[in-house]
Amino acid sequence: SAVISQKPSRDICQRGTSLTIQCQVDSQVTMMFWYRQQPGQSLTLIATANQGSEATYESGFVIDKFPISRPNLTFSTLTVSNMSPEDSSIYLCSVEGAGNTIYFGEGSWLTVV
Amino acid sequence: GEDVEQSLFLSVREGDSSVINCTYTDSSSTYLYWYKQEPGAGLQLLTYIFSNMDMKQDQRLTVLLNKKDKHLSLRIADTQTGDSAIYFCAGGKEGRRALTFGSGTRLQVQP
Numbered sequence: 001s002a003v004i005s006q007k008p009s010r011d012i013c014q015r016g017t018s019l020t021i022q023c024q025v026d027s028q029v030t031m032m033f034w035y036r037q038q039p040g041q042s043l044t045l046i047a048t049a050n051q052g053s054e055a056t057y058e059s060g061f062v063i064d065k066f067p068i069s070r071p072n073l074t075f076s077t078l079t080v081s082n083m084s085p086e087d088s089s090i091y092l093c094s095v096e097g098a099g100n101t102i103y104f105g106e107g108s109w110l111t112v113v
Numbered sequence: 114g115e116d117v118e119q120s121l122f123l124s125v126r127e128g129d130s131s132v133i134n135c136t137y138t139d140s141s142s143t144y145l146y147w148y149k150q151e152p153g154a155g156l157q158l159l160t161y162i163f164s165n166m167d168m169k170q171d172q173r174l175t176v177l178l179n180k181k182d183k184h185l186s187l188r189i190a191d192t193q194t195g196d197s198a199i200y201f202c203a204g205g206k207e208g209r210r211a212l213t214f215g216s217g218t219r220l221q222v223q224p
Binding site: 031105107 | 205211
């Protein structure tokens with residue numbers, strides 16, 4: 001199984017600021033995914049991050065609000081820009097492992113005040 | 114696009130079997146997953162099944178897939194209090210590794 005580490009695990013942020021979440025995987029992976037889980041809700045895909053190309057965003061998510069970097073095959077960052085209380089969520093990094101398994105990190109729990 | 118639906122809540126007694134159900138709309142879904150989320154934690158992959166399978170068993174977990182009805186179930190045998198959590202089913206397909214998630218089923222195990 002893939003081991004995924006996310007930082008920060010939790011943070012309380014002031015509205016109007018930006019926060020960058022890091023995702024580190026213990027093995028090289030082709031595709032990394034970023035999901036959002038709003039309080040009491042299910043998971044929604046934000047974007048797919050491929051190394052060497054621009055991230056692909058899902059409907060309702062834009063690069064200016066959620067810029068993503070993918071500098072190599074084991075690392076990605078997601079920035080939540082100009083935060084508002086509506087951005088309070090868990091942000092999860094996900095990767096595809098061997099045999100079509102999909103693994104998730106522990107999540108980054110953000111509260112915007 | 115894919116829609117995945119789950120019942121919101123299930124309560125069972127410790128030692129009983131739990132059956133969590135999921136229906137999906139996209140018949141081209143190739144991979145179907147079950148995840149467990151405990152309070153304050155991320156998602157733990159429990160098991161998965163490919164669309165060319167009808168059943169998969171892994172210790173206390175049994176997954177059944179009815180492709181005709183687009184119905185997936187997760188059976189937990191001998192349910193324990195540590196099984197109390199939210200269970201998500203999710204679907205993906207060949208060429209699209211991103212997953213579509215159901216709303217999650219909260220399993221409550223009563224001692």
